[in-house]
Every structure is written in structure tokens, then in C-alpha cells.
Amino acid sequence: MPKYTPPFTLSNKILTLVAQISEQIGRLTIQQEQEKLLRLRKVNRMRTVQGSLAIEGSTLTQQQITAILDGKRIIAPPKEVQEAHNAISTYDALAKWQPANSKHLLAAHQLMMKGLVKDAGMYRQEGVGVMSGEQVVHMAPQAERVPKLMADLLQWLKHSDVHPLIASCVFHYELEFIHPFSDGNGRMGRLWQTLILSKWHEVFVNIPVESMVYQHQDNYYLAIRQSTHQTDSAPFIEFMLQMIYDAILEANNTPLNDGLNDGLNDGLKLTALDKEVIKLITNNTHITHMQLSDELGKSVRTIERRIKILKEAGLIKRIGAKKTGYWQVHDSLK
Template sequence: MKYQPPYTITPEILNRVALISEVIGRLTVLTDQARALRLRRINRIRTIHGSLAIEGNTLSESQITAILDGKRVIAPPREVQEVKNALAAYDRFDTWRPEAETDLLEAHRILMSGLIDEAGRYRHGGVGVMAGQQLIHMAPPAERVSQLMGDLFGWLAVANAHPLIAGSVFHYEFEFIHPFADGNGRMGRLWQSLILARWNPLFANIPVESLIFEHQTEYYAALQESTRQTDSAPFIAFMLRMILVTVTTSTPEVAPEVTPEVRLLSVLTSEMTRQQLKKALALKDDEHFRKAYLLPALEAGLVEMTIPDKPRSSKQKYRLTDKGRRVMAQHGGG
């Protein structure tokens, strides 16, 4: 009897599949080859930054760009190696087949080369998923991994589910099995992108990873809830929401310039507090908001404090500067 992952197709999931398909159809018409090549480099950097940042890598998009350009970057050697490996893996992206287990092992070997001893091989020991000091998932025993992965690839090869659903199901099942000693998160996200790119090549250039990074607490919560329910529907719904937001905001015309600070400007309609800004951006993590959004906007002179001499004041608010207004005018008002 062939393996069938447990998942329920809810109305919410069907609606998101329809909306994503509609937006992707419009983007396919709008994106010419020259623009696609230009976006590919920019969005690949954003994708690599998002995926590695979820795993704790601290390098910025500008540092990743420098590494891509062959420049020297002063940073922890392991983090530089992670970026080089990710760049090498994405260079091979178009050659891999989603249903080929050997391709997944090859991708892991490239992605984790020089980082772990078992690069390109399934783990030989137990492994768990940690959230800080808390164990949130204990993966199946190592002796079951090969069979479980074989079953999963067997299902994917014949699955008749829409790729948006099949990709999310594979991603969840992969994370549940946690087949490698390390690198499972980035591999799961990479393989979902590969499944989607075989449906529509635009997904090779759409940085869903960046949005997952901004909502990583929800990402882990969706994984946990799916495990609790023995049904990957919560994770499917979460991933489709991330994909829908990404494809809706990453239009060919604006994708190169929509940095986090520009997104901040787009919601800053008046004088607003940090909490109001975070809510408008649908962000929960205060430290990520501060480092990725607020500080870059302040340092670039796009935003200013209403009480600059008391930066920690409980009454502190933020507003656009003249420079910030000019930037938003260039973006058509946001």
C-alpha cells in the first residue's frame, strides 16, 4: 500500500491556491526575459538571506551580495561558508528534479559541505527540533529515516495534488522526518521552492524565504500544530499565506527596490509608535523589526523620531522625513 501523507483540503487552502494561481498568471505575462534575469539575482540574494537567517546566520543582504561578487567579507567563517554553499546550491537549482531522492542528497551535500561530517547522507543518530531551550519535536529514529524518505518520494512522484499543496505537504513531512543531522530547515524550504518552480519557473525568483524569516515564530507554530493534529493542513495554510503575500508584493516592477525599510515607509502614514508600526507590518518579533526595519530607515534618514533627545521615551513616535517622502513618491506612494 502506497504512503499517503495525512492532510485535509480546507476552503481556506483552496481559496489561497486560486488566488496565488491568479497572481502568478499575471506575473508570467508581465515578466519578460531581461527583467526576469535582473530579478533572479536580487531575489536569490533575498531568498538565501531569509533561509539562512532563520537558522541564525547574521550576514546581511549586502554581505551576501559581496560574497556573490567574489569580494572578501569580514564575518564568522562558518557563516561565510553557509552563504557560499547556498550560492553554489542555487546555481544547481535548475538541474534538480523534485521527485529524485538522489538529487536531494546531492543538494544537501553542497549546502552543508564543510559544515557537518554527514553532508549528503541521512543521519545516523537521534535529532530533535529546538525552540531556544525547549524541545518542540523529537524526530523518528535514524533507522527509520531511509524508509520514511523513500515513502515520501514515492508519494511525490505520483501525487495528483496541486503543486502549491504538494510542495507544502512535502515540506511538512520532510521537517517531521528531519532526515539530516543538520540543514533540515533550509533543505525543506529549498525543496518546496523546487517543486513550485517545476510548476512555474517564476518561483525560482520569488523570495518566499524572506517572508518566512519575518514570521518564523508562526512557521514553527504551524509545524507544531500540524504534528499535534496529525494533519498538515495548518502548515499548508500558513505556507500558502506566505506565498500569496510574497507573489502579491514581489511584482516585476517593484521587487528590486522593496527593501524592509521601504516596506516600513509604506505603512508610516502619520506619526506612529513602534507597536503601531509592527502591527501594520504584521511583525511579531521586536528585535527583528528593530534591526531589519527601524534602524536601517533611521540610519538612511528616511524616518525620524518625534522626540530625538529621548530615544527610549514611552511617548516616542516616528514619522517620514523629506527624504522618506521623496523615496515613497518614487514608489508611486507605496
């Protein structure tokens, strides 16, 4: 039995989310017929890859990731194209790995970071700090401690009887805290959580939780900081379970064909708010974020988040400068 147990407490919210997710997974399994699974697999792989890389600063759009999946060449920074190819290959290989196997973890990192860092597939040999702007917000454990810390964490994962939904969140947080690699820790944490969940229920291979995390990126980092401050990963567990639950709800509500796809936003479910935003922009192409906020009774931050998603899906486009430019709506929405 493992000697190390990561520190975490189980709140009522965590237990409630575990129950709700389990219920929704059952509905999703019944709903998603094989034809729909095949159709959504490519879409969700695109959203997973784009979301996870965007958290790390990639500027590639959903259309560009789709083009790469189709084997097409795109015009983009070479490093970002390499990151996308690597991520696609890594998620494609997910099924052959076991979550508690250290060799598999290192092999996944080697594939994820191929051509991007010299020590791909190896634990870091130097100290590392997590920065927020110019401020160090987390000083990771010394490099010489990393192999032992990761061995203990993997042993805990192998023998733990904690529910996989919770165990996957705990592992994700602990990997971020240890920061075992010189680069790619965020990508690997999200990848390995997906792997752990997929071993519990294979439907998680087709649920783009990473895309949901990207939409709430600030809260993702906040949950990590809160967990570190409290020496308890409960805040991160709560956050990630909420993202998983929201991603499943979105998958449950994604229609086979909503008439707005045309290869641009296939798999993207437009919320009622999205439709109102598009309607207002269509009627007034010079409308501002503040005006949208006032019209819809939503915060500017909420409007900005939905605008960002609609832009990445290719449904709307900003032409010109922020103050003097205007909106262009895709023809399929007019």
C-alpha cells in the first residue's frame, strides 16, 4: 500500500457533483448512438486540443486545428503547428497508456513535447517557478525530489479506492504542484485526468473537458492557487468537477445537426445568450461589449467570454480596430 496520500477533503459540493456527473454519464451513454459518436469524435478531439493549447497561449483557431486534423497545411507560427500535431498524436495514443505507469507518463510527455523541448520524456533537472506576470506564484519542489514525489503519487493512484472522478482531480492538481517537467505540465495534467476518467468510463474520450476549462481559464489558475494556499486540493476538485459536469451537459444537449455547422462550428452548442449576442450584432454591427452587457443584463466579462468563443468558432469576426471597427457575422447565421 502507498505511504503517501495527497491532502484533500470531500465537501458536500464535491459529493453532489460526483453523483450528478454519474447520473449524466448514464444519460449520455444511452443518448450517444454509434453514428453520433463517430461524428462527434473528430469535433471533440479538435475542441480538446484547441482548448488545452489555448490555455498555454496558442493562437490557433478551431478551424485551423480542424484543418490539421484533416492533414491540411495552415499558415501559423511553426511552434504552434508543432504543438497541435503533438497534441493530436498524444490524444490519439491515449488508449494504450495506463494512468499509474510512470513509463507511460514519460512516453506521453515525450510525444506531447516532441521538438519543443530538449528534455521531452524526462523529469526536469532544474528548479522551476510558476509565474504570473513578473511575480512567482508557486515555487515547485526541488528537481532532485521530483522522481520520488511522482513515484509516490503514481503509487497512490494505483492503489487508491477514491472515486475516479475525485482521484483524477487530485492527480491533476498534484502534478501541477510538483511540476515534474521543464515544460508541458499543464497539458500533461489535463491529458492524464482525461486518461484516468476514460479508464473509468470510455465516453470521456469524447468529452472535451479541456475546452470548458479554457472558457474558465482564470478560475482554473485561481483554484490551483487556492488549493496550494490551503494545502488541500478541495478547491481544485470542486472546480474541475464543475467543468466536467458542464462539459457533459453540453454534450447531452448537442444536437446532431443544428443547421449552423457547415464545418465551422460543428459540435458547438449555441446557448440562448449566444443567439441573443449574434442577433444584436447582426442588427448593429458597431455594437460594443458594454452595450451588449447593458442590453442583455450580463456582466462585460461574461459577454467577452461568449464573444471569444463565437470568434474562435468562426461565427463572428471583428473587422478593424476595437473602437472604430465593426462586426461581421457568418453568412450561415443571417
